[in-house]
Amino acid sequence: MNLVLLGPPGGGKGTQAKRLMDTFGLVQLSTGDMLRAAVSSGSEIGKKAKAVMDAGQLVSDDIVIAIIDERLDQADTQNGVIFDGFPRTVAQAEALDAMLVRKGRGLNAAIEVRVPDALLIERITGRYTCAKCGAGYHDKFQKPAKDGVCDKCGSTEFIRRADDNAETVTKRLDAYHAQTAPLLPYYEKKGILSVVDGTQDIAKVTTDLETILKSTKK
Ligand code: ADP
Ligand code: ADP
Ligand code: ZN
Secondary structure (H helix, E strand, O other): OOEEEEOOOOOOHHHHHHHHHHHHOOEEEEHHHHHHHHHHHOOHHHHHHHHHHHOOOOOOHHHHHHHHHHHOOOHHHOOOEEEEOOOOOHHHHHHHHHHHHHOOOOOOEEEEEEOOHHHHHHHHHOEEEEOOOOOEEEOOOEOOOOOOOOOOOOOOOEEOOOOOOHHHHHHHHHHHHHHHOOHHHHHHHOOOEEEEEOOOOHHHHHHHHHHHHHOOOO
16 A cells, blocks of 8 residues: 655654554655755765755755655565655656556555644644654654653654754745645545544544545555
């Protein structure tokens, strides 16, 4: 089963993708994570992407399409993937459809995690992750059980993203509405779009997503 998670920055896509992976045997493919890895490795792609990401704009379609195309040729994606943060433009969605056909696969579902803009600044400015294992947290909404210690791996080091500041968030929201929101009618026309209420607590959003995925045709 291949699934696209749609929704605004800070909507909870990454949080939910991680919670769904084990239950459904899927692999999370986050283009944001892959681009950040490219930036820290100092690769050519990373150099091109960095300034664009810091400005809250979208990296060019060619770059992200190539990254996903290559990643889908690795064996661990065979059983199915959760696309998290990709596609983000209609051109990326069309390229994804074409590459899945080429690889003999298909898309089973696209789910919008819907959250109004007013809630997203607080979600994003409070976001941080474990530096060692990548587990996601929030200053207010998802604290580790023991202050300053990762629940998953016990690490005491955490990181915040350079682009998770109030000014950049506004630009990322503009990019979402202008360039990514058109994917909602795109997938609706294909008959594979569902919506979950992303303002609910994290566990309830997961339950709603699981209900949809259980009734999704493989
Ligand atoms: P968020 O989860 O907050 O929406 P991401 O980690 O998905 O953020 O993305 C961070 C940044 O990486 C984006 O603002 C954009 O610059 C770039 N990026 C990630 N995925 C894509 C994509 N599919 N197309 C273009 N740019 C992307
Ligand atoms: P996205 O991947 O869509 O950009 P994240 O999954 O990184 O979003 O979530 C953004 C922040 O909001 C994180 O700090 C996360 O802990 C928190 N968060 C995620 N889902 C919820 C929720 N349903 N309610 C409250 N906070 C949430
Ligand atoms: Zn950890």
